[in-house]
Amino acid sequence: MEELIEKLKREVIEQLNLEDISPEDIEADSPLFGEGLGLDSIDALELIVLLEKKYGLKIEDPKDGKKIFHSIRTMAEYITEHQKA
Amino acid sequence: MAKRVVVTGIGILSSIGRNLPETIESILASRSGIGKLHHLDSPLKEEFPFAEVPYSNKELLSLAHLSDPANYSRNALLGMIAAREAFQHAQLDKIPSLRTGLISATTVGGMDQCELYFNDFLTNDSKNQYIDVYDCADSTEKIADLLQIGDYLTTISTACSSAANAILLSARMIRSGRLDRVVAGGTEALTSFHLNGFNALKILDKLPCRPFDANRNGITLGEGAAYVILESEEAARAGNREIYAELAGYGNACEAFHQTASTPDGKGAFIAMERALKVGGIEASAIDYINAHGTGTDNNDIAEGFAIMRLFGEHIPKMSSTKPFTGHMTSAAGSAEAILSILALTHRMVLPNMNLETTMPELHFTPVTKLIQDIDINLVMSNSFGFGGNNTSLIFKKFTNHK
Amino acid sequence: MTAFINGIGLISPQHTADPGVFLPDIVEYTTDFLQAIDPKYKEFINPIAARRMSRLIKMGITSAKMALSDAGCQMPDAIITGTGLGSVEDTEKILSGMNAGEQLMNPTPFIQSTYNTISSQIAITLKCHNYNSTYVHRSFSFESALQDALIQFEEHIAEYALVGGIDEMTSNHLQITRRAGHWKMQPVNNLQLLTDKTPGALAGEGAAYFLLGDRHASSTYATLNDVKTLYNLNKATDQEGAINTFLADNDLTTDQLDAVILGYNGDVLFDEIYDRLGSGIFQQKQQLWYKHLCGEYYTSTGFALWLAANVLKHQLIPAAIKLNNHPSRQLQHILIYNQYRNTNHSLFLLSR
Numbered sequence: 085m086e087e088l089i090e091k092l093k094r095e096v097i098e099q100l101n102l103e104d105i106s107p108e109d110i111e112a113d114s115p116l117f118g119e120g121l122g123l124d125s126i127d128a129l130e131l132i133v134l135l136e137k138k139y140g141l142k143i144e145d146p147k148d149g150k151k152i153f154h155s156i157r158t159m160a161e162y163i164t165e166h167q168k169a
Numbered sequence: 170m171a172k173r174v175v176v177t178g179i180g181i182l183s184s185i186g187r188n189l190p191e192t193i194e195s196i197l198a199s200r201s202g203i204g205k206l207h208h209l210d211s212p213l214k215e216e217f218p219f220a221e222v223p224y225s226n227k228e229l230l231s232l233a234h235l236s237d238p239a240n241y242s243r244n245a246l247l248g249m250i251a252a253r254e255a256f257q258h259a260q261l262d263k264i265p266s267l268r269t270g271l272i273s274a275t276t277v278g279g280m281d282q283c284e285l286y287f288n289d290f291l292t293n294d295s296k297n298q299y300i301d302v303y304d305c306a307d308s309t310e311k312i313a314d315l316l317q318i319g320d321y322l323t324t325i326s327t328a329c330s331s332a333a334n335a336i337l338l339s340a341r342m343i344r345s346g347r348l349d350r351v352v353a354g355g356t357e358a359l360t361s362f363h364l365n366g367f368n369a370l371k372i373l374d375k376l377p378c379r380p381f382d383a384n385r386n387g388i389t390l391g392e393g394a395a396y397v398i399l400e401s402e403e404a405a406r407a408g409n410r411e412i413y414a415e416l417a418g419y420g421n422a423c424e425a426f427h428q429t430a431s432t433p434d435g436k437g438a439f440i441a442m443e444r445a446l447k448v449g450g451i452e453a454s455a456i457d458y459i460n461a462h463g464t465g466t467d468n469n470d471i472a473e474g475f476a477i478m479r480l481f482g483e484h485i486p487k488m489s490s491t492k493p494f495t496g497h498m499t500s501a502a503g504s505a506e507a508i509l510s511i512l513a514l515t516h517r518m519v520l521p522n523m524n525l526e527t528t529m530p531e532l533h534f535t536p537v538t539k540l541i542q543d544i545d546i547n548l549v550m551s552n553s554f555g556f557g558g559n560n561t562s563l564i565f566k567k568f569t570n571h572k
Numbered sequence: 573m574t575a576f577i578n579g580i581g582l583i584s585p586q587h588t589a590d591p592g593v594f595l596p597d598i599v600e601y602t603t604d605f606l607q608a609i610d611p612k613y614k615e616f617i618n619p620i621a622a623r624r625m626s627r628l629i630k631m632g633i634t635s636a637k638m639a640l641s642d643a644g645c646q647m648p649d650a651i652i653t654g655t656g657l658g659s660v661e662d663t664e665k666i667l668s669g670m671n672a673g674e675q676l677m678n679p680t681p682f683i684q685s686t687y688n689t690i691s692s693q694i695a696i697t698l699k700c701h702n703y704n705s706t707y708v709h710r711s712f713s714f715e716s717a718l719q720d721a722l723i724q725f726e727e728h729i730a731e732y733a734l735v736g737g738i739d740e741m742t743s744n745h746l747q748i749t750r751r752a753g754h755w756k757m758q759p760v761n762n763l764q765l766l767t768d769k770t771p772g773a774l775a776g777e778g779a780a781y782f783l784l785g786d787r788h789a790s791s792t793y794a795t796l797n798d799v800k801t802l803y804n805l806n807k808a809t810d811q812e813g814a815i816n817t818f819l820a821d822n823d824l825t826t827d828q829l830d831a832v833i834l835g836y837n838g839d840v841l842f843d844e845i846y847d848r849l850g851s852g853i854f855q856q857k858q859q860l861w862y863k864h865l866c867g868e869y870y871t872s873t874g875f876a877l878w879l880a881a882n883v884l885k886h887q888l889i890p891a892a893i894k895l896n897n898h899p900s901r902q903l904q905h906i907l908i909y910n911q912y913r914n915t916n917h918s919l920f921l922l923s924r
Contacts, residue, residue, distance in 0.1 A: 101680075104619040122620060125430065129371060129679040136676055146371045212675060276686060278708075287667045290748040300752040304657060305687065305708040310803075310915075319803045323716040324709040326658075326687040334705055338720065345723050362666060366682035423651070423704035425695040428624070428683050440701055556683070557692030559704055 088160045096156065099134045100127050112157045117150075128153055135159075141166050173402040174340045175568060176414045177350075178259025180251040181508050183393030183495045184220035187232065188254050193512060196520060199540055201494050203377040203389050209281075209359045217373045220391030220496025221359055222247065233315075240298040242279035245308040247501075248356030251394035252312045255352060259398035261316075263408040267349035270321030272339050273309040273396075274331030274355030276500045278302075281358045308356055321348055326500065328555030329462070330421075331355050332395065333503030333563055337419040339399045349404040354396030354504030363499070364390060370429065372466050376524075378497070380463035380490035381470050381536050383527040388464050391496020395505035414511045417548065417566035418449025424558025430468050431554065435476030438462075441560035442480050442550065449564050454484040455548050456564070458519050460510045461536075462552040463490020464497055469554060474532040485534040486550075487541070489522035503553035507563055510551040514567045518542045573726040575733070577793045577922075579643025579783035581635035582878045583608050584866050585776055591642045594882045598865065598892045602761045605741045605775035606867035617697075624680055625693065628659045628740045631779035632690040633697055636734055640698075643783035643791050649730035650703040651691050652720050654713030654737045656870025658687040660745045690738060703730070711912035713737065714780075714871040715920075718799045725786045736781035737871030746775055754868075756838065763892075765838040765864045773837035776867015780874030793881035794906075794922045798822050802917040808848050811917065815853065815909065818919045830900035831858040831889065833876050835910030837868040842914055849909070850895070859895040873910050873918060880906045884924045 093107040096116075100123065114120040117128070128149045135141045135152075141163065143149060152162045179189050184202025186192035195202070206214040208225050222229075229246040230238055233253070241249075252271070256262075261269065279302035286296040301307065309324045321342065325334050332355030339351035367373050367390060374387035405412050422444060424437030431437060446453055462473055470490075477485060491509050498505050509520055522536035547567045554560045582588040585606035586599050599609075608631065613622065616634040625633070632653065640646065662681040669677060683689065688706040695704050703724070707716035714737030721733035746755060756772040765774055784796065800818050805811050819825055832854050834846045850859055860883075866875040883889055887903050908920040 101623040102620070103623065104614075124427065126370075126428065126624065126679055126683065129369065132371075133369070133676055133678050284667060284670060288671050290751065291744070294751055297751045300748060304710060306656075306710040306712070309709060313803065321801070322709065322803050323707055323712055323801070326706050326708040327691075327704070328686055328688055338705075341720075341723050341727065345726055347723075361670060363682075365670065365677040366666070366679075366685075369677040369679040369682055421703045421705065422701050423692065423695040425692075425699050425701050427696070428689065428692060437701065555688070556686060557688045558695065559688055559692065559706075 085160055085164065088163065089156055092156050092159055095134060095138060099130050110156060113155050116153055116155060139163050139167060172344045174343050174399050174416045175402055175405045175412045176397050176416065176511060177400050177405050177410055177412055178255040178398030179413065179508050179511065180254030180258060181395040181505060182222060182247055182251045183498060183505060184222055184391055185494055196494065196512065199521060199523065201377065201523060202391065203496055209361065211361050211364050213364050213368060217375055218377050218389055219359060220389060222392055240302050241311065242302050242308065243281040243358035244275060244277060244279060244356050245311040247358055247394040248273060248308045248312050249315050252316060252352055252396045255396040255398050256316050260408060260410055261350065261398065267404050268320045269318050270342060270348045270351040271309060271313050271318045272323055272325065272335045272351055272353045273312060274325045274335040274500045275305050275308055275357055276326045276328060276331060277357055277360050277363055278305040279307050280360045280362050284360055284362050316352065318352065327559035328557055329499050329502055330553040330555040330559045330561040331500040331503060333507065333553035333561035334421060336397065336399065336416065336504060336507055336563055337421060337561060340416050340419060343399060343401050350398060350400035352396050353399050355501040356394035357392055357498055357500040359390060359392040374465055378465035378492055379524040380465045380492055380522055381474065381529055382525050383529050385465045385470060387466055389496045391498045393495065393498050393501050393505060395501050395508050397504060397507060412568045414514050415566045415568045416563065418445040418451055418564035420444025420448060420562045422560050424560060426558055429556050431472035433472060435472035437558050437560040438473050438476035438552065438554055439480055441562040442476065442552065445550065445562040445564050451548065451564060453481050456486045456550050457546045458486055458513050458549045459488035460506050460549060460551045461488055461490045462554045463492055463522065465492065471531055473552065473554065474529060478533065487519045487537050489520055489536045491520050493523035503561065506553065507551050510549040510565050513546045513549050514565060517544055517546060519544060519546065573722050575722055575725050575784040575786065575796045576788050577782055577796055577881045578785040578789045578791045579639040579645065580793065580878055580881060581638025581642060582780045582875065583611060583631050583635050584778040584875055585609060586865050588878065589638065591638065594886050595890050600761065600763050602759050604759050605746050606762060608777050626659050626662050626684045628661065628738065629684060629690055629693050632736060632738050633694055635779040636694045636736060636781040639734060639781040639783045645732050645783050647698060647700055648702065648732040648734035648783065650721060650724055650733040651694050651700060652705050652717040652733060652735045653691040654707045654717035654871050655687055655690060656708065656710050656713045656739050658708065659685050660740055660742050664742060664744050711870045711910065711916045711918065712801045714874050715799050715801045715918045721784055722799065731786050733784045734781060735784060736779065737874030738779040739777055739869040739871045741775050741777040741869065762864045766836060768838055769840050771839055771841050773839040773868035776869050776872065778866050778869065778875055780878055782877065794884035794924055797921040797923055800919045804915060805917050806914055811845065811849065812853055815919065822921050824905060826853050829857055829905050829907050830903045831860055831883065831906045833860045833862060833880055833906060833908040835863060836861045837863040845911055845914060856898055858898045858900060860889065860893045861895055862893060873908060873920065876908045876910065877920060880908055880922045884922060
């Protein structure tokens with residue numbers, strides 16, 4: 085899980101073009117949206133693309149994204165759970 | 170006292186008709202143009218409905234009375250057909266000496282051709298004649314060449330408010346004395362490029378769009394072209410031609426909030442509508458009907474709804490979104506819906522907001538869901554709000570012969 | 573209606589980003605296209621906000637901020653942009669993806685590919701709810717934006733208008749449009765452009781924003797008297813006639829011009845238009861050119877306007893832009909004339 089979390093941090097930085105942020109700057113449990121990194125609805129869509137392209141997981145309804153993308157850890161948990169299936 | 174700017178010609182080509190008479194027929198029959206894609210080969214065609222113009226490019230060429238396909242994009246063909254209808258409707262060739270402009274709007278430009286040939290452009294010379302068709306000016310210049318308009322040309326792209334801004338600029342050019350009349354409007358063809366783009370934003374509805382419905386789930390993309398002829402009153406009276414409406418007010422405002430979303434309380438929409446009323450010296454309570462932007466997205470409809478409630482207070486006029494008829498014609502929506510608004514004046518009707526089953530609990534007004542006829546409409550407001558927060562509101566008034 | 577050029581921000585292939593110095597040097601290139609020199613965008617744009625900004629958008633926002641700062645203005649009454657091609661880079665990203673059969677498109681390049689995103693992002697940065705528009709008509713784009721602003725001043729609905737012209741070039745786009753005969757087939761030296769005598773122009777890119785005001789200010793460079801666009805003036809007599817009419821509409825004749833800035837771009841097929849005017853109505857005039865410094869792009873007259881404004885402000889003409897030697901006692905009126913493939917012609921008149 086921790087390995088996936090570190091990998092996700094790098095992928096999120098790349099996907100969202102967060103040039104000035106390094107993986108160390110992102111806490112696994114900090115909220116990604118609103119406060120924390122202050123990401124928005126378009127970033128959520130980009131993360132949906134990330135999940136599908138890199139992990140083969142399709143999210144049909146962007147509203148589901150709120151829970152899944154709450155933090156890096158919730159993303160990692162979602163991936164771990166759904167990739168097993 | 171500012172010069173009066175009036176509408177003397179109309180041309181429209183969309184999924185609900187090849188021209189103005191067919192469009193009126195569809196409205197009176199409450200017949201929507203939304204259905205399956207037949208001409209654009211998109212992987213999304215099974216998944217979403219669209220409001221496609223039901224003619225192939227070859228058929229459009231014929232409708233445009235042209236025989237050589239040359240390097241006409243679908244965008245240009247749609248525009249040429251509708252602009253010519255408007256030009257002829259207004260009999261502009263009767264008085265050739267007046268200063269005539271063309272202000273057109275588009276965002277996709279010639280992409281319907283270029284997306285097919287991108288690989289050729291990179292690797293060989295077989296499709297070179299389409300390279301210069303890519304940009305937004307191409308369709309405008311093709312229309313200008315067809316109609317022999319040369320006094321003033323430009324093209325506007327402000328996403329879904331583009332054609333409304335074309336109308337707004339035209340009025341200002343006429344009032345400032347730079348032009349006597351303008352062919353104003355927009356054209357937009359469906360392309361895989363923007364179908365995929367809207368899909369990436371996850372705002373396409375799998376069902377035909379349901380503006381202002383509590384269960385609405387997004388946009389139905391449409392295509393087409395729509396132009397109005399705007400003239401100074403003086404120019405319009407020359408040649409004994411008919412005047413269909415007056416452009417009484419216009420307002421442009423920027424949401425300045427987010428690239429794709431409106432502020433939850435519809436600040437940009439409010440300011441645009443308020444400015445349109447101010448320019449026209451019109452009280453909100455005098456508006457009889459609002460042709461809303463009403464795309465069917467979560468965000469637009471609630472933002473626009475709140476803005477309407479705030480601006481109109483106790484006197485919310487009859488309102489509807491006509492996008493269930495035509496789909497969302499993006500850069501042509503502003504002029505297509507201006508035309509539908511003018512029809513409300515000339516045909517004494519309020520157009521219905523179709524596909525509405527459950528009203529939005531957040532709003533304390535309900536759109537009109539069935540066509541209303543035999544009703545006196547004197548002032549109509551037409552809203553167009555685009556990505557990037559480019560918001561424009563137009564007000565059309567029944568034309569009366571007073572000095 | 574006259575407007576006052578009170579602030580300018582220009583990002584170009586020359587050292588033009590500092591408003592305190594006027595062409596301190598001339599950068600020489602031997603290249604396929606002149607690339608704009610990027611300033612440190614981080615000094616102008618919050619890095620988190622910049623995540624969703626293509627280079628084109630960064631160029632636009634930065635030059636807009638430079639213009640506002642130069643004029644000491646915080647909030648314009650209008651933000652109007654002209655761009656002939658919009659974001660070429662993002663459009664290509666999407667088309668390449670589609671070409672490769674990708675089903676899933678990223679939303680960011682799609683949003684960035686819309687032409688109005690530059691004007692919109694400037695408004696978001698400033699939280700400006702005022703008038704906002706974007707013109708996209710080849711080499712009428714910047715001119716149309718200026719004309720819109722001039723009408724706003726006539727209508728007395730604006731005191732300040734932020735108006736820009738911006739276009740970018742990429743290697744892919746150059747390669748594609750080369751097939752349509754727009755550009756030189758080989759790299760050229762920009763300073764030797766007019767000796768080349770072959771078809772095709774030298775491509776370029778840039779972003780120029782101007783803060784126009786309805787009155788004179790301490791930061792005023794010059795007045796912008798008029799801008800005119802003319803379509804399909806194919807014959808030489810039409811061109812001369814149009815120029816004379818334009819000047820007459822502004823109560824001037826060619827006699828009163830102190831300099832003319834011409835849009836020579838190295839394309840021998842179209843530069844002859846300027847040659848004819850140069851040996852005709854402009855024979856006794858100080859002739860200047862600019863596209864060896866910025867290259868050819870749809871909104872390159874933004875660079876020309878910057879040049880003219882600075883010549884009038886400093887009352888000096890850099891040697892590098894002179895085509896001949898007909899000095900004026902004082903520099904009062906400048907005409908800019910540009911044409912694109914003998915189809916889109918534009919005229920600007922500036923005064924001190």
